[in-house]
Amino acid sequence: MHAHPYEPPADIGLTEAEAIALHYYRAAHRDGWTALVRAIADALSDLDAAQAHAERQGRLISRGYARGRSNG
Template identity: 55%
Template sequence: MTHEPAERREARGPGVETIAAAYLMAAGGDAALALRRAIADALADLGEAERRTRQRDRLISRGYVRAGPVGGE
């Protein structure tokens, strides 16, 4: 894993420090609560990404079965 300076990360979106500060502020300064919320959100996002991947894989499989291999003999 690479650790880039915050200035470079900011161009792609909020950096770790910005996200951590937002969670901490939303949790009223309770670091343990902020951490649990951040982990819960990350797990929810991961679950959604996995669900989308499975859905995409099913669609690809169905398309392959219907169309058959490209350039078949």
């Protein structure tokens, strides 16, 4: 029997996505809506950070390419 009916048994292997979802669910005191909103907010924040990093890297590469050109 499970301690809580919405949690998987301890001996079952979870996928990475399931483990992350379960972490958010437990951190939100088993409030599914709050867990979902927090997970999406974190994912969007990570996506914004990754996009900003990619843009900074793109600018560095572009400048380096332009500086490395020979004029002749």
